[in-house]
Amino acid sequence: xxxxxxxxxxxxxxxxxxxxxxxxxxxxxxxxxxxxxxxxxxxxxxxxxxxxxxxxxxxxxxxxxxxxxxxxxxxxxxxxxxxxxxxxxxxxxxxxxxxxxxxxxxxxxxxxxxxxxxxxxxxxxxxxxxxxxxxxxxxxxxxxxxxxxxxxxxxxxxxxxxxxxxxxxxxxxxxxxxxxxxxxxxxxxxxxxxxxxxxxxxxxxxxxxxxxxxxxxxxxxxxxxxxxxxxxxxxxxx
Amino acid sequence: xxxxxxxxxxxxxxxxxxxxxxxxxxxxxxxxxxxxxxxxxxxxxxxxxxxxxxxxxxxxxxxxxxxxxxxxxxxxxxxxxxxxxxxxxxxxxxxxxxxxxxxxxxxxxxxxxxxxxxxxxxxxxxxxxxxxxxxxxxxxxxxxxxxxxxxxxxxxxxxxxxxxxxxxxxxxxxxxxxxxxxxxxxxxxxxxxxxxxxxxxxxxxxxxxxxxxxxxxxxxxxxxxxxxxxxxxxxxxxxxxxxxxxxxxxxxxxxxxxxxxxxxxxxxxxxxxxxxxxxxxxxxxxxxxxxxxxxxxxxxxxxxxxxxxxxxxxxxxxxxxxxxxxxxxxxxxxxxxxxxxxxxxxxxxxxxxxxxxxxxxxxxxxxxxxxxxxxxxxxxxxxxxxxxxxxxxxxxxxxxxxxxxxxxxxxxxxxxxxxxxxxxxxxxxxxxxxxxxxxxxxxxxxxxxxxxxxxxxxxxxxxxxxxxxxxxxxxxxxxxxxxxxxxxxxxxxxxxxxxxxxxxxxxxxxxxxxxxxxxxxxxxxxxxxxxxxxxxxxxxxxxxxxxxxxxxxxxxxxxxxxxxxxxxxx
Numbered sequence: 001x002x003x004x005x006x007x008x009x010x011x012x013x014x015x016x017x018x019x020x021x022x023x024x025x026x027x028x029x030x031x032x033x034x035x036x037x038x039x040x041x042x043x044x045x046x047x048x049x050x051x052x053x054x055x056x057x058x059x060x061x062x063x064x065x066x067x068x069x070x071x072x073x074x075x076x077x078x079x080x081x082x083x084x085x086x087x088x089x090x091x092x093x094x095x096x097x098x099x100x101x102x103x104x105x106x107x108x109x110x111x112x113x114x115x116x117x118x119x120x121x122x123x124x125x126x127x128x129x130x131x132x133x134x135x136x137x138x139x140x141x142x143x144x145x146x147x148x149x150x151x152x153x154x155x156x157x158x159x160x161x162x163x164x165x166x167x168x169x170x171x172x173x174x175x176x177x178x179x180x181x182x183x184x185x186x187x188x189x190x191x192x193x194x195x196x197x198x199x200x201x202x203x204x205x206x207x208x209x210x211x212x213x214x215x216x217x218x219x220x221x222x223x224x225x226x227x228x229x230x231x232x233x234x235x236x237x238x
Numbered sequence: 239x240x241x242x243x244x245x246x247x248x249x250x251x252x253x254x255x256x257x258x259x260x261x262x263x264x265x266x267x268x269x270x271x272x273x274x275x276x277x278x279x280x281x282x283x284x285x286x287x288x289x290x291x292x293x294x295x296x297x298x299x300x301x302x303x304x305x306x307x308x309x310x311x312x313x314x315x316x317x318x319x320x321x322x323x324x325x326x327x328x329x330x331x332x333x334x335x336x337x338x339x340x341x342x343x344x345x346x347x348x349x350x351x352x353x354x355x356x357x358x359x360x361x362x363x364x365x366x367x368x369x370x371x372x373x374x375x376x377x378x379x380x381x382x383x384x385x386x387x388x389x390x391x392x393x394x395x396x397x398x399x400x401x402x403x404x405x406x407x408x409x410x411x412x413x414x415x416x417x418x419x420x421x422x423x424x425x426x427x428x429x430x431x432x433x434x435x436x437x438x439x440x441x442x443x444x445x446x447x448x449x450x451x452x453x454x455x456x457x458x459x460x461x462x463x464x465x466x467x468x469x470x471x472x473x474x475x476x477x478x479x480x481x482x483x484x485x486x487x488x489x490x491x492x493x494x495x496x497x498x499x500x501x502x503x504x505x506x507x508x509x510x511x512x513x514x515x516x517x518x519x520x521x522x523x524x525x526x527x528x529x530x531x532x533x534x535x536x537x538x539x540x541x542x543x544x545x546x547x548x549x550x551x552x553x554x555x556x557x558x559x560x561x562x563x564x565x566x567x568x569x570x571x572x573x574x575x576x577x578x579x580x581x582x583x584x585x586x587x588x589x590x591x592x593x594x595x596x597x598x599x600x601x602x603x604x605x606x607x608x609x610x611x612x613x614x615x616x617x618x619x620x621x622x623x624x625x626x627x628x629x630x631x632x633x634x635x636x637x638x639x640x641x642x643x644x645x646x647x648x649x650x651x652x653x654x655x656x657x658x659x660x661x662x663x664x665x666x667x668x669x670x671x672x673x674x675x676x677x678x679x680x681x682x683x684x685x686x687x688x689x690x691x692x693x694x695x696x697x698x699x700x701x702x703x704x705x706x707x708x709x710x711x712x713x714x715x716x717x718x719x720x721x722x723x724x725x726x727x728x729x730x731x732x733x734x735x736x737x738x739x740x741x742x743x744x745x746x747x748x749x750x751x752x753x754x755x756x757x758x759x760x761x762x763x764x765x766x767x768x769x770x771x772x773x774x775x776x777x778x779x780x781x782x783x784x785x786x787x788x789x790x791x792x793x794x795x796x797x798x799x800x801x802x803x804x805x806x807x808x
Binding site for chain 2: 044045046047048051059060061062065066067083084087088091092094095124125126128149150169171172173174175176
C-alpha cells in the first residue's frame with residue numbers, strides 16, 4: 001500500500017492507492033452525490049450520479065468505482081455534471097410513481113433530498129405512471145414497486161451482508177423489478193431471514209416496515225457499514 | 239498431428255477433389271437454406287447419381303456466397319489443369335431445375351438461371367475473411383486444410399514466439415471488427431502482459447487456465463449477419479484465429495459466445511471443434527508442442543446487451559448479463575477475474591491470413607488508419623441485398639450504387655444507416671465519404687459491426703429513429719438510470735412526434751436528453767443508443783419540425799390566441 005496525491009476540484013488530496021475517487025473525496029470533505037453507492041456494499045456504478053470529469057479522459061467516470069491515480073485531476077461539480085445529475089433525478093421521478101405526499105419515507109428519503117440538492121424543482125418529462133403493485137405478504141416488511149429506483153442496494157445487502165440472496169432483479173430495462181426468490185410473494189419466501197437489512201439499505205420508501213404511515217419510515221443505511229466493519233474487526237462480544 | 243501430416247492430409251484431399259472433374263456447390267447459408275437449398279442439394283445429388291456423370295461430380299454444401307437476394311445459389315465448377323477451376327453461378331435454383339443443371343455440366347450453361355459474376359457486386363469486392371466462405375464444405379475439416387487451413391497455426395507454433403505473433407498483428411494495423419475499432423495488436427499485448435495475480439480470481443474448479451480468449455459471436459443488431467455467415471461458412475477459420483490468439487496471450491481456454499438464435503452456426507462450430515480435437519489441433523499438446531488449448535461454446539439467451547464485453551463475461555460466468563464500469567478492462571480483469579482477450583468473430587477470422595501472408599500485405603489494403611477489409615450485411619431498399627466484403631476506404635456510394643445495384647422500384651436514395659441500432663443515418667451529400675472508423679464517427683455514425691441499411695425516399699426518418707429507439711429501450715438491461723429511463727423517455731417523445739402531439743419544447747428536451755443518455759450511460763448500449771436520433775436530427779431536422787403540433791400549439795401557445803389573451807389582461 002502506498003499513498004498517491006491527486007487534485008479534486010483544484011484541491012490537493014492524498015489517498016491510499018487502492019482507494020476510489022469517491023473515498024478520497026469524502027475523506028477530504030468534498031461531497032459527491034450518490035444513490036446506488038452505499039458504504040459497506042460493493043460498488044456497481046449504476047446510478048451515474050457520482051460521475052466526475054477526469055482530465056485526459058474523454059468519458060465521464062463514476063467516482064465510486066474509479067481508482068485514484070497519481071497526479072489525477074478530478075472535477076466533481078461542473079455545470080455539465082450538475083445538468084446531467086438534474087436530468088437523472090428528473091428521469092427517476094418520471095419513471096415510477098414517486099408521490100412524496102403519501103410516501104412512508106417522506107422527509108427521510110435520499111431521492112427527495114437529492115432532488116433538493118441538485119435543484120430539481122419540477123419534472124419536464126411526461127410521467128410514465130406505470131401500473132405497479134405493492135407486496136405486503138411479508139409479516140414485517142413491505143415492498144412498494146412504485147417507489148423503487150432499482151439501485152439494487154437491497155439486493156446487495158441481502159447477498160453480501162446477510163448472505164441470504166433472497167432479493168434479486170427480474171427482467172430488463174424499464175420492466176425490471178425487484179423480486180424475492182423465484183418471483184414469489186415475499187411472505188412465502190423460504191430463504192428470507194426477516195433480518196430487515198433491505199429496509200435499512202433502501203434509499204426511498206420502496207422497502208418499509210409494516211405499520212409505518214406517511215413520513216414514519218426511517219432507514220438506517222449507516223448500520224450496514226457498521227456491521228461490515230465490526231465483522232471484519234471481530235468486535236462482537238458474546 | 240504435425241506439419242507433415244497436415245501437408246499429407248491436404249494433398250490427399252486435393253487429390254480426391256481433383257479426381258472429380260466437376261463440383262457443384264450449393265449455398266447452405268441461412269438465407270439460401272430458408273429459400274430451400276437443402277432440397278436443391280438433394281435433387282442435384284439424386285440427378286447426378288442417375289446421370290452418366292455419376293462418380294465424376296461432387297455435390298457439396300458450402301457457406302454463404304453473399305448474394306442472398308438471389309438464393310438458392312448454385313455454383314458448378316470444372317477442374318482445369320494448372321489453373322483455377324472455371325465456374326458458372328446459378329441463381330434462384332429450384333429442385334425441379336436439377337435435371338437441367340446436371341445436363342448442362344461440361345456444356346453450355348443454363349441461360350435461364352445464369353448469374354453473371356462480372357457484375358460489380360462480385361468484381362468490386364475483396365475477400366479475405368470470406369475467401370473460403372462459399373468454396374469449402376464447412377462441415378469437413380479436410381476441405382479447410384486442403385485450401386491451406388491451419389498452416390498459420392503451424393507457422394506460429396513452429397517458427398514464432400508469442401511476442402512475434404503479437405508484433406505481426408500490431409504491424410498489420412488490424413482493428414477490432416466488433417465496432418469500436420480498438421487496435422487488435424494492442425489488446426493482445428495488454429492481455430499477454432497482464433498479471434493474472436493482480437486481482438482476486440474465482441475460477442471454477444475444472445477450468446485449467448489463468449487467462450482466457452473469448453470469441454464474441456453475439457451478433458444482435460437487427461439486419462446484421464456478418465458473423466453468422468463466417469461461423470456458418472468457415473468455422474475452422476475462427477477456431478484457428480482463437481488458437482493463435484491463445485498462444486500469443488498465454489491462454490489455454492477459449493469460449494465462443496454465440497446467440498442461441500443461430501442454431502446452424504452453433505451446430506457447425508460444434509462439429510468443427512470435434513473435428514479439430516480429433517486430429518489434435520485442439521486439446522492438450524497441440525502439434526506435439528507444450529501448448530494446450532481448448533474451446534467451449536456458450537449460448538446467449540437473446541439479450542442484445544450481452545454483446546457488450548463485460549455483460550458477455552457476466553453471462554458466461556452464469557450471472558445476469560449486466561455490464562460493469564470499465565476500467566478495469568477485461569484485458570486485466572475479465573472472465574472470473576482473469577485477464578481475458580475478447581475479440582469479435584470477424585477480427586479472429588482475419589488472423590490466419592495475416593500470419594500466412596504477412597503484416598505488410600494486410601497493411602497495404604485500406605486507408606491510413608483503417609487496414610484490411612470489412613464485411614457488411616447490405617439490407618434495406620437496395621437491389622442486391624446480401625453479404626459483401628470490401629476494402630476499407632471504399633465510398634458509401636460505391637457500396638450502395640455499384641455493389642448494391644442502387645435503389646429498386648425507381649425510387650430515390652435517401653439515407654444509409656451504418657452500425658445497426660447504435661449507428662447513424664448518413665444522407666446523400668456524404669455518400670462519397672470513405673468507409674473507415676474515423677470518417678463514419680465524424681459523420682455522427684459508427685462503423686459498428688457492419689450492418690448497412692439503405693433507405694429510399696419513402697422512408698420516414700422520425701419513424702426510423704423511433705424504431706431503433708424502441709429496440710434499444712427493449713434491450714436496455716435496466717442497470718443504469720440514463721439508459722433505462724432515458725431510452726424510454728426518448729421513445730415516448732418520438733411517439734409524440736408520430737402522433738402529432740409534440741411541441742417545440744419536446745424537440746429541445748429530446749436534444750438535451752440524447753446528450754445525457756449518450757454521455758452518462760454505463761456501457762456502449764446506452765452511450766450509442768441516441769445515435770439514430772442525433773443523426774436524423776442533424777440531417778433531417780425539417781422532418782421533425784414538420785411533425786410538430788399542427789393546431790397552433792407547437793410553440794407553446796396558439797398563434798393569435800395568446801396575444802388576444804394578453805391584450806385582455808392589459
